[in-house]
Amino acid sequence: MIDNNVFRDVSYGLYIISTKYQERNVGCVINTLSQVTSENPVISFSVNKNNYTNEAIKATNKFGISIISEKIKEEVIYQFGYHSSRDVKKFANCTYEEVNGIPVVTEGMCSYLICELIQTVDCGTHDIFIGKVISSKKLSQEKEMTYRYYHEVIKAVAPKNAPTYIEEKNDEKGATESDNNSNRTKKDDEDIIEDSNETKTGNAISKEEAGRAKTKENEHETSGVFEKYRCIICGYVYDEAVEKVKFTDLPADWKCPRCGVGKENFAKVVE
Numbered sequence: 001m002i003d004n005n006v007f008r009d010v011s012y013g014l015y016i017i018s019t020k021y022q023e024r025n026v027g028c029v030i031n032t033l034s035q036v037t038s039e040n041p042v043i044s045f046s047v048n049k050n051n052y053t054n055e056a057i058k059a060t061n062k063f064g065i066s067i068i069s070e071k072i073k074e075e076v077i078y079q080f081g082y083h084s085s086r087d088v089k090k091f092a093n094c095t096y097e098e099v100n101g102i103p104v105v106t107e108g109m110c111s112y113l114i115c116e117l118i119q120t121v122d123c124g125t126h127d128i129f130i131g132k133v134i135s136s137k138k139l140s141q142e143k144e145m146t147y148r149y150y151h152e153v154i155k156a157v158a159p160k161n162a163p164t165y166i167e168e169k170n171d172e173k174g175a176t177e178s179d180n181n182s183n184r185t186k187k188d189d190e191d192i193i194e195d196s197n198e199t200k201t202g203n204a205i206s207k208e209e210a211g212r213a214k215t216k217e218n219e220h221e222t223s224g225v226f227e228k229y230r231c232i233i234c235g236y237v238y239d240e241a242v243e244k245v246k247f248t249d250l251p252a253d254w255k256c257p258r259c260g261v262g263k264e265n266f267a268k269v270v271e
């Protein structure tokens with residue numbers, strides 16, 4: 001018998017792996033980096049085979065690793081963690097440097113490494129990439145972000161493609177805010193949305209819709225009942241008391257501001 005909760009006792013950090021592939025800057029968030037040797041430093045990490053970055057690393061044999069600090073803008077993690085480089089220009093809204101032809105995110109980072117791929121190990125759903133470090137740079141004195149910090153302070157959840165993802169079923173009471181993972185209905189995390197601009201327009205509410213929502217809001221305020229709805233993909237919580245618009249009154253094409261999925265991926269929070 002394997003108790004998956006045991007894996008929650010393993011410690012991790014958070015990192016952005018990046019490379020340039022077919023003239024495009026690509027990258028994704030990983031949490032499994034480890035230093036293998038100190039002399040002639042070698043590192044290793046795993047990436048889901050469905051991730052575009054996996055394909056890119058195999059093709060280019062070179063990559064950068066940015067070590068995420070606690071000061072990173074959450075939007076940068078969501079951009080790299082919940083969207084696909086196939087469809088989204090992930091580097092468009094963050095500061096980065098190009099080192100040895102490799103783009104590395106520098107904003108909100110402790111430091112970065114530039115590596116050459118020396119071996120790939122097939123582990124089923126994921127590949128382990130082993131790389132030789134060819135250069136590195138310290139960027140700030142900020143504290144590195146741990147996976148526990150990511151879950152407990154930022155209150156985000158592991159994407160389905162993460163090696164540490166543990167599927168949990170919602171119980172009869174529904175999702176709660178303290179859940180780290182929930183049952184998911186959407187496909188792989190890197191394939192969730194088609195375009196970052198789509199997310200922005202998807203969240204825009206027309207004057208007409210806003211007017212309708214306002215009327216509903218007034219009715220709602222009268223009733224004094226506010227609910228919370230939680231995205232089962234990324235953990236974002238829509239709080240009606242804050243937003244002043246009932247979740248069910250949001251337009252059909254409204255999307256999660258954090259990961260870009262539709263309303264059907266939200267579950268009511270039972271506190």
Ligand code: FE
Nearest residue numbers: 231234256259
């Ligand atoms: Fe979401």
